[in-house]
Amino acid sequence: MSVITEATKPGQARTAPNANRLVSTRAGGKLVKDYWDNLFTARDRGATVVWYNGAAINPILQAAGVEWCHGEAFGARLAAMHLEQPAQLAGEAYGYINELCSYARTTLGCALLTKQEATAKIEMDGLPGVPDKEVLASRLPPPDLFVNAYAGCSTGQQWDEVSYRVFDKELPFFKVSYPLLWGNRPDAGYLRGEEWDNASKFVASQLHGLIEFLEHQTGNRFDWEGLRESMHYIKRAAQLRIEALELCKARPTPAVFWDWVASIAPINFLPGNQALVDYFAAVKAEIEDRLRDGVSSLPNERYRLAFDGIMNWNKVGWLANKFAEHDAAVVCGRYTHNSFWHEPQLIDEDDPILGMAQHYLLCPFNHSARNLAEQVLRDCETYGIDGIVFHATRTCRSATNGQLLLAKMAQARGMQTMFFEGDVADESFYKDEVLQNRLEAMLETIDVQRGR
Amino acid sequence: MEQSATINGIIADLAQIAADPGRYASGWKARREGRVVGILPMNFPPEIVHAAGALPVLMQEDDAAITYGRSLLHEFYCGYTRSLVDQAATGKLAGYDGLFLVDHCVALLGAVDAVRFELPEMPVYLAQFMASMDEPTTRPQVGEQIAALRQRLGELCGVSISDAAIQHSIAAYNRNRGLLRKVYDLRRRGRIALGSRQMQVLIKSSMVMDVEEHTAILTKLVALFEAYPQVPEGQVRLHLSGHFCHAPRPELLDMIESCGVTVVDDDVFTGYRYIATDVPDGPDPVEALTQWYFDRNSNVPCSTRAQKTVDWEGYLVDSLKGSGAQGVVVLIAKFCEPHMLYYPELRKALHREGIPHLVVETEHEGLALEMLKTRVEALVEGIRRPRIATAQALA
Ligand code: SF4
Numbered sequence: 036m037s038v039i040t041e042a043t044k045p046g047q048a049r050t051a052p053n054a055n056r057l058v059s060t061r062a063g064g065k066l067v068k069d070y071w072d073n074l075f076t077a078r079d080r081g082a083t084v085v086w087y088n089g090a091a092i093n094p095i096l097q098a099a100g101v102e103w104c105h106g107e108a109f110g111a112r113l114a115a116m117h118l119e120q121p122a123q124l125a126g127e128a129y130g131y132i133n134e135l136c137s138y139a140r141t142t143l144g145c146a147l148l149t150k151q152e153a154t155a156k157i158e159m160d161g162l163p164g165v166p167d168k169e170v171l172a173s174r175l176p177p178p179d180l181f182v183n184a185y186a187g188c189s190t191g192q193q194w195d196e197v198s199y200r201v202f203d204k205e206l207p208f209f210k211v212s213y214p215l216l217w218g219n220r221p222d223a224g225y226l227r228g229e230e231w232d233n234a235s236k237f238v239a240s241q242l243h244g245l246i247e248f249l250e251h252q253t254g255n256r257f258d259w260e261g262l263r264e265s266m267h268y269i270k271r272a273a274q275l276r277i278e279a280l281e282l283c284k285a286r287p288t289p290a291v292f293w294d295w296v297a298s299i300a301p302i303n304f305l306p307g308n309q310a311l312v313d314y315f316a317a318v319k320a321e322i323e324d325r326l327r328d329g330v331s332s333l334p335n336e337r338y339r340l341a342f343d344g345i346m347n348w349n350k351v352g353w354l355a356n357k358f359a360e361h362d363a364a365v366v367c368g369r370y371t372h373n374s375f376w377h378e379p380q381l382i383d384e385d386d387p388i389l390g391m392a393q394h395y396l397l398c399p400f401n402h403s404a405r406n407l408a409e410q411v412l413r414d415c416e417t418y419g420i421d422g423i424v425f426h427a428t429r430t431c432r433s434a435t436n437g438q439l440l441l442a443k444m445a446q447a448r449g450m451q452t453m454f455f456e457g458d459v460a461d462e463s464f465y466k467d468e469v470l471q472n473r474l475e476a477m478l479e480t481i482d483v484q485r486g487r
Numbered sequence: 488m489e490q491s492a493t494i495n496g497i498i499a500d501l502a503q504i505a506a507d508p509g510r511y512a513s514g515w516k517a518r519r520e521g522r523v524v525g526i527l528p529m530n531f532p533p534e535i536v537h538a539a540g541a542l543p544v545l546m547q548e549d550d551a552a553i554t555y556g557r558s559l560l561h562e563f564y565c566g567y568t569r570s571l572v573d574q575a576a577t578g579k580l581a582g583y584d585g586l587f588l589v590d591h592c593v594a595l596l597g598a599v600d601a602v603r604f605e606l607p608e609m610p611v612y613l614a615q616f617m618a619s620m621d622e623p624t625t626r627p628q629v630g631e632q633i634a635a636l637r638q639r640l641g642e643l644c645g646v647s648i649s650d651a652a653i654q655h656s657i658a659a660y661n662r663n664r665g666l667l668r669k670v671y672d673l674r675r676r677g678r679i680a681l682g683s684r685q686m687q688v689l690i691k692s693s694m695v696m697d698v699e700e701h702t703a704i705l706t707k708l709v710a711l712f713e714a715y716p717q718v719p720e721g722q723v724r725l726h727l728s729g730h731f732c733h734a735p736r737p738e739l740l741d742m743i744e745s746c747g748v749t750v751v752d753d754d755v756f757t758g759y760r761y762i763a764t765d766v767p768d769g770p771d772p773v774e775a776l777t778q779w780y781f782d783r784n785s786n787v788p789c790s791t792r793a794q795k796t797v798d799w800e801g802y803l804v805d806s807l808k809g810s811g812a813q814g815v816v817v818l819i820a821k822f823c824e825p826h827m828l829y830y831p832e833l834r835k836a837l838h839r840e841g842i843p844h845l846v847v848e849t850e851h852e853g854l855a856l857e858m859l860k861t862r863v864e865a866l867v868e869g870i871r872r873p874r875i876a877t878a879q880a881l882a
């Protein structure tokens with residue numbers, strides 16, 4: 036198989052198609068840019084800034100009257116914009132080995148640069164081309180508080196232990212801990228069983244602790260009404276997102292995984308308000324229009340695939356086109372479909388804490404392989420998937436845990452699977468030829484399977 | 488002479504057991520007709536298994552090359568987790584009646600999930616202890632997990648585990664740890680010439696053997712050590728740091744010591760970290776084991792835990808002062824996230840204190856010992872002749 040995929044007329048090659056990406060998601064890009072630009076000025080505006088990692092606790096931070104900086108999101112943004120280098124070099128000069136989670140070392144690199152801007156007191160080996168203020172990586176406002184709320188991954192939790200130390204152990208710091216949804220008991224499963232109930236209550240109690248901590252640190256009374264209001268908007272936006280996702284059961288699909296990747300930032304950390312609802316309403320409306328007008332994401336959808344693993348932020352556009360070139364529509368993925376307020380029915384708008392705790396537990400990397408298979412294989416069935424593409428994310432063991440087991444379970448159901456190597460925010464681990472060869476081999480196998 | 492032959496003989500016997508814990512466990516099982524329970528590093532309280540009448544065996548990395556395990560766990564996981572999964576995939580865990588763990592390391596959890604997948608008949612139980620030590624919610628959560636472990640192990644072994652049984656086991660393990668600490672103390676004070684390979688054998692065998700049997704042997708050994716002191720030969724005193732969950736290869740330790748080094752102390756897991764902390768006295772054994780979890784991290788801080796109030800680097804600098812070690816070899820198991828993440832904090836403190844150190848990344852597949860030797864020699868040379876080393880560094 037080559038990049039020139041088919042002849043439209045005998046003897047005439049057609050140019051490889053690009054993914055026909057949704058236009059409505061561009062508005063999300065603007066919302067997100069505005070959000071960061073505003074955050075960069077937080078200190079000038081006298082705002083209290085919380086640095087946090089992990090779950091989407093932003094509605095709690097919003098209701099506590101503070102501004103929030105999601106470390107991973109900033110790391111992802113830098114990688115997606117190909118601006119991660121200065122932060123990663125700073126991390127390397129500080130002593131991080133490149134096999135360490137690239138999200139953590141990118142964001143810790145930002146912390147080092149932020150700290151350097153503020154105090155010029157960071158010990159690093161000779162750092163080539165230390166960026167000045169204009170470099171995005173050094174523009175985060177220094178934190179006033181830290182909150183860690185990382186589910187699933189021990190590195191995610193330990194990362195803020197280090198952020199806390201980079202800032203000389205002087206700042207208040209709160210941690211939310213989560214049990215892995217492991218399933219010791221026979222009744223355990225996705226959204227069910229005693230372990231799920233106990234874990235939900237355990238996390239909810241910690242969220243109350245977090246609220247007390249924020250009240251104590253800021254001197255602000257927590258705005259419960261504000262929390263209910265933002266969760267009302269978030270729930271509505273999440274419902275619209277799920278409805279839009281489900282429209283992609285259609286063949287050919289009107290939107291693909293890469294469109295949903297573009298919508299992660301808004302649902303992950305933007306404020307819960309009408310603008311968020313409007314954004315997802317517009318995305319859904321565009322998909323409905325496409326369905327009505329017979330517009331598909333790929334001109335020649337031939338294969339329907341699922342994508343498993345955390346995103347490869349350096350390569351989103353590249354990958355979108357790579358799959359499109361092969362007429363392969365990536366229709367669903369663990370990172371987009373099993374994450375980010377994806378069970379909105381759990382949210383009680385009047386008393387949202389428990390439902391929030393449950394979503395935090397439902398981080399797509401906080402499941403045993405058994406739990407994971409329950410969700411991913413169900414989605415494969417729902418969306419009529421022919422094969423699963425696994426992103427073997429070199430420095431994110433949380434995303435790769437269970438992948439090989441999941442692949443075996445999928446194969447047992449007659450599905451094709453392939454792995455390619457890459458990373459969440461370190462381009463050097465991506466091997467294009469591996470992806471190309473394995474993708475072609477998998478698609479050929481699907482053809483053979485269909486021919487039988 | 489005769490005493491030193493006796494000492495070497497005892498250690499050689501323990502080394503055989505440490506090298507093949509599965510064989511020892513089968514023998515124990517046949518003799519005692521009890522259950523053998525695999526437990527996983529680094530915070531599992533073996534007392535609770537012992538109190539159920541079973542043999543707790545702290546699972547070790549084995550030397551075999553990774554084969555079938557490759558299809559269950561990616562290659563970019565630490566050697567310990569890859570070996571564990573490979574042992575499961577190649578039938579080496581057949582003699583174990585269950586696998587229990589409490590620790591939250593992302594790689595370890597992935598590996599144990601793979602073992603569970605591969606061996607669906609084997610009871611595999613996670614009683615996850617929250618890793619953040621600062622929040623008031625953690626202590627009761629850990630207590631609940633220990634109570635759940637007690638229940639589950641009781642079911643597995645067909646017994647009801649009494650408070651008295653746990654107290655008895657706590658006392659047995661405290662005794663064993665105390666004896667091992669005595670050996671450490673003699674080593675720090677330069678009273679015994681015990682190489683790191685031998686020290687590792689003492690710890691590793693204590694991780695896999697029946698505690699009473701091990702204590703009996705150790706008692707004899709400590710008496711011999713005390714009666715016949717020996718002066719170590721190496722001139723430069725070093726501390727070995729890090730290496731979580733599994734033992735660094737003995738060949739590596741031999742190589743380090745062959746460079747004119749005496750290793751006087753360590754904080755590696757298959758070393759002082761494992762035996763540093765006793766379970767405190769108290770009427771409620773579950774509470775005592777809970778306290779032990781917290782005390783371990785205060786005594787010898789570990790970057791797999793999240794605790795604002797303790798620092799591994801502070802501990803390291805202090806213990807160097809105590810042992811008189813002149814430098815540190817930091818042993819990082821390749822792909823060990825918690826260690827890679829924390830290493831710069833250690834580095835910063837060592838730089839601040841002017842303590843020379845060397846980082847060595849270890850791999851399951853083996854080590855380029857000759858190349859590493861040159862780096863160890865450079866460290867040793869820098870310690871012996873600091874002015875020359877400084878001049879060279881400035882040049
Ligand atoms: S390893 Fe993966 S899940 Fe863990 S902190 Fe890094 S990016 Fe997050």
Ligand code: SF4
Binds near residue numbers: 568
């Ligand atoms: S702590 Fe390090 S050595 Fe232990 S299982 Fe985790 S990654 Fe492996």
